[in-house]
Amino acid sequence: MSTFFSMTYGLGFATLSATVMHVLLFNGSDLWKQSKRAFGGNRKIDIHTRLMKKYKSVPTWWFYIILVINIPAIIFACEYYNESLQLPWWGVLLACAIAFFFTLPIGIISATTNQQPGLNIITEYIIGYMYPERPVANMCFKVVGTVVSVLVYLGTAWWMMDAIPNLCSQDNGPWKCPMDRVFFDASVIWGLVGPRRIFGNLGEYGGVNWFFLGGAVAPLVVWVFHKAFPRKEWIGLIHMPVLLGATSMMPPASAVNYTSWIIVGFLSGYVLFRYRTEWWKRYNYVLSGGLDAGTAFMTLLIFFALGYWDVGLTWWGSNSSNPEGCLLASCPTAKGIIVDGCPAH
Structure with missing residues (x-):
């Protein structure tokens, strides 16, 4: 693996452990109080709950029916098409157990930050160790699809x-399908080769496992400083799961895709904490939604106005062969390999 790819996996490990530790440290007491109230029948009704009571709730038994129908259906599909899917029945139950365990901590992170840490790395890691050399089973274990999404x-x-023509080919201009290539690489790394021969005792990347410990320690350091300096409110706002998970894509x-995100993020953060304007406190969430909606709208507009008609705009940001502006990015790094225009090692 490249250094970039291995660091991505390491940060993914750190994000998961940081998520669990952050929720325990910063939200543990609230969770404990709310749980005691809920099970004790003395649930506190806040303003949000009171407003939502105006709407008719979805009956709980609907979800039970979906659960009872879906899990046996998935188990049947995996067993009946086992030669193709490779995933045994116990893999389905294990996937459900992992999702159940992480629902609360990831739900809290998602509700408070609008960022949702992914479970793909930890699920690939676990099933790769328990059921190695089966890439299709590894992919089935982490991917959840619905009827609508599958049809679309x-x-x-x-x-x-x-x-x-030649969709997703490496030499097909902008139609390289980078996400699909990463998905395929992940199936080879976690499913075919297996984590034991990469991150385990048979691999060369065992040091990446230390990111689990680093991710768990990071929120603890923030929590200690927050308790030591209670007047420094900004310390408590340092959110390690979000900082670590921001590299999930x-x-x-590539690195150049993050420059605009960094500029907007740091500029908005500076304005918020430097001036604390009422406008920003009131509309920062609207601005975030507007940026997301604008990106989606411009994606469709550019595609149907330009891309569909094979009209391209040539500038440094659209250079598909060299998107980062680094002419040496495609040069080999191994010793003894000589390529014209590249430095010799």
Whole structure:
């Protein structure tokens, strides 16, 4: 693996342990109080709960029916098509158990920061150790699809494969499908080769496992400083799961994709803590939603106005062969390999 790829996995390990530790340290007491109130029948009704009572709730038995139907259906599919899917029945139950365990901590992170740490790395790690050399089973273990998404994905794939020759080919201009390449690489790393021969006692990347410890210690350091300096309110706002998990899209995104995010993030943070303006406190969430909606809208607009008609804009940011502006990025680093235009090692 490249240094970039291995660091991405390491930060993914750190994000998971940081998520659990952050929730225990900063939200543990609130969770304990709310749990005692809920099970003791003395649940506190806050303003949000009071407002939501105006809407009719979805009956709980709906969710029970979905659960009772879906799990046996998934087990049947995995057992009946075992030669293709490779995932045994106990793998389905294990996936459900992992999702159940992480629902609360990830739910809290998502509710308070609008960021959702992924479970793909830890699920790949666990099933890769327990059921090695089966890449399809590894992918089935971590991927959850619905009927609607499957139909949309399948229809989109058929349309694009007919409209674009050599789709996802490495030499096909901008149509390289970076996310699919990362997905394939992950299936080889975690499923075919297996974590034991990469991150375990048979591999060369065992040091990456220390990121689990680093991720657990990071929120603890923030919590200690927060308790030691209670007047420094900004210390308590340092959110290690978000800081570590912000790199979850690297790869397929490269470093240049993060420059605009860093500029907007640090500029908005500076304005918030430097001036604490009422406008910013009131509209920062709206601004965040506007940026997301604007990105989605411009994606569709650019595609249907330019990309669909094979109209391209040539500038340094659209150079698909060298998107980061680094001419040496594609040069080999191994000793003894000589390529024209690249430095010799």
